[in-house]
Amino acid sequence: MNRPASRSPKAAVEAAVEAARWAPSVHNTQPWTFAVTGEEISLRADTERKLRVSDAEGRELLISCGAALFTMRTAIRRAGYEPVVRVMPDPDRPALLAVVKPGAAVEPDEGVSLLAAEIERRRTHRAGFTGLPVPERLVEALVKGAQAEGGRLTPVAAPDAVAVLAALTRAAQAVQAQDRRFSLEVIRWARPPGSKRADGVPAGAYPREPAPTEPHFAQRDYSWRHGWGSGNGDPGATSTGVVAVLTTPGDTPEDWLAAGQSLQRVLLHASAYGVSAAFHTQVLEMSHLREFLREELCSGEYPQMIMRLGITFDDKDAVRRPVEDLLG
Structure with missing residues (x-):
């Protein structure tokens, strides 16, 4: 009742x-x-x-x-x-x-x-993780949660596959860094130190020079030509964490909405157990690399998000627009 x-x-x-x-x-x-x-x-x-x-x-x-x-x-x-x-x-x-x-x-x-x-x-994380392991039972629960929302979360266990994802991320980031249009678009959403904006990525939300993980997953260059960031981060936080790919069977707007719902369910569940996520979408923003990833590593499903899951003690503040700005 x-x-x-x-x-x-x-x-x-x-x-x-x-x-x-x-x-x-x-x-x-x-x-x-x-x-x-x-x-x-x-x-x-x-x-x-x-x-x-x-x-x-x-x-x-x-x-x-x-x-x-x-x-x-x-x-x-x-x-x-x-x-x-x-x-x-x-x-x-x-x-x-x-x-x-x-x-x-x-x-x-x-x-x-x-x-x-x-x-x-x-909170979103933008650097390496501590060496503390993510429990396997939690990962299994995250997989089930994503499936319940119409997505498929696949932890990538094979070292060679992780190395491929890391290499593709570095390659995509390097190409985008040479493209002024990409760089200017990223910097548009990077907030300068002391900014009062209620959107974008705060300067304190990422390290200027994150300690590299092995294999290394390239981070967004939010400090492009500015030197923004929060120091050099935790030099001991060099673990890649659990690498996972979120996919959907189709690639329609409905699939994208389902991917977002799957993603948020995963993130909230992970957060409840002290696990954060770092996102790497550079390769998914380049159609030919995304198609390569779909065919070679995703069994024909469409990759919607590449993420690393791990434990960090590096708390960050979050900024959000007030409700009145969102109502229209």
């Missing part, structure tokens, strides 16, 4: 929008807006925040919005309601990605509470 919800539907909607702003997004662009009509939330893509050089198709934008969608679903469940979701509800309005509202009252289970507690705590 369902118990009464802990909040009213209106309060659940407000909590969902507040939670959604904490979702991860590429370069912390926060490329979403929300419209609330009664007890219904419309999630829209903010195409003004799309990366027009590295994400011309909007794939990373929709993955980011998918993460926000999962966050809303989790907040609504935590408030005591089953979320009712319609994805891509209007073909004539492609920017309208989903409509969400509280449905039947449900008792939030322990798993929902676990994920919800991490919404504001989760």
Whole structure:
């Protein structure tokens, strides 16, 4: 028998929008807006925040919005309601990605509470990890969680495959670093020290010169020609961590939204056990390298995210736009 919800539907909607702003997004662009009509939330893509050089198709934008969608679903469940979701509800309005509202009252289970507690705590890491191992049982649980959302999370165990992914990441980063358009787009979302902006990547969120891991996964050059960053990081944090690839069977906008929901479920679950993620999407932003990866390492599925999972004690602050800036 369902118990009464802990909040009213209106309060659940407000909590969902507040939670959604904490979702991860590429370069912390926060490329979403929300419209609330009664007890219904419309999630829209903010195409003004799309990366027009590295994400011309909007794939990373929709993955980011998918993460926000999962966050809303989790907040609504935590408030005591089953979320009712319609994805891509209007073909004539492609920017309208989903409509969400509280449905039947449900008792939030322990798993929902676990994920919800991490919404504001989760942080992206941008360097190496400590040598502490990620428990195998946790990795198995993350794989199952991604699958439940329509994605496939594959931990890459073979050293040769890890070396290939690292080499592809370094190659893609090197090519992008030589392309002024890519560099300027990245630096647009890099916040200078002391900046009051509520989006982008803060200068304190990455080391100027991270200690290299073995094999080395290249980091974004957010300090391009500026020397920004937070010192040299922890020189002892040189572990690559667990390398994993998130894939989907298709490569449509619906698949990208599913990838984002899978990603956020993985990240929140990992965060609950002290595990952070570092992202490496450079190779996925170059179509020929992404296709090579799909054919050679992903069994024909479409790679949507390359990540490293590990343990770090390097806490960072997070910046997010206020809710009033997201409502439109």
